[in-house]
Amino acid sequence: MKRTRIWIAGGLVLGISALAQAWWVDEYKSGIVWPTPPVVTPGEAGKAPSDAIVLFDGTNLDAFEGGDKWVIENGEATVAKGGITTKEKFGSCQLHVEFASPAEVKGKGQGRGNSGIYLMGRYEVQVLDSFENETYVDGQCASIYKQQPPMVNACRKPGEWQTLDIIFTAPAFNDDGTVKSPAFVTVLHNGIVVHNHFELLGGTSYVEAPRYTKHPEREPISLQFHGNPVKYRNIWLRENITPLVGTPPMTKTEEPKSEEKSEKQDEAKPEEAKKE
Secondary structure, three states, X not given: OHHHHHHHXXXXXXXXXHHHHHHOOOOOOOOOEOOOOOOOOOOOOOOOOOOOEEEEOOOOXXXXXXXXXXXXXXXXXXXXXXXXXXXXXXXXXXEEEEEEOOOOOOOOHHHOOOEEEEEOOOEEEEEOOOOOOOOOHHHOOOOEOOOEOOOOOOOOOOOOOEEEEEEEEOOEXXXXXXXXXOOEEEEEEOOEEEEEEEEOOOOOOOOXXXXXXXXXXOEOOEEOXXXXXXXXXXXXXXXOOOOOOOEOOOOOOOOOOHHHHHHHHHHHOOHHHHHO
16 A cells, blocks of 8 residues: 555656646747738638639629620530630739530530630640549640640539649749749649649740740730630639748847957957057
């Protein structure tokens, strides 16, 4: 019994000691003064966030050049007669697009549910019906066309609505036209990551290797017409996607070295004192 009581008492002491040590752990603080993140209200189902620029909400395509060519019905825009391009220009952004390939399957490979999203009018994320539809992998749905296949094929069945969420970092160029920093893109297809901060090799081309050509910091976004009646809805983007920048902590002034101290002290002495 005595041994049991001693062990229990010892356990209590150790427990209290450990708890006391936990209470006195110093918290790490960076010292950075951060701005308060702005409040953004997430959109309800099928709606854009409160800070988004809405490009298509189901009513009209007034945000696009050539939008009058497409057919709008039941809040959906069907591709027809040509591609469309945003009137406004954009750089780095978060872009949300919903699309559906035709429910009636016609054609195969690149001839089935083909369209595309052109960031800055030149960097394409492919739109295609890739559900049980073989084609070259760097041209299937959600590929960075002719540059990088998606990690996985996340396509839904023909006629079902799908999402593409794109986080795009625009490139920057030096005055002589060389690349200062390349473009990067992260893509989620139906909520699944298919590209993670992929470095673009240049603009999209069907006939030549990708390469960069200097262009303005902001350019329009285009949706491609490829002859297939692909449908779009709920298109919006957000521009403020750069990290918050805080004010770094003040650094203490370094103490002068002992030699510097003595020299300064000598300089401070009166001339008479130095002669002595």
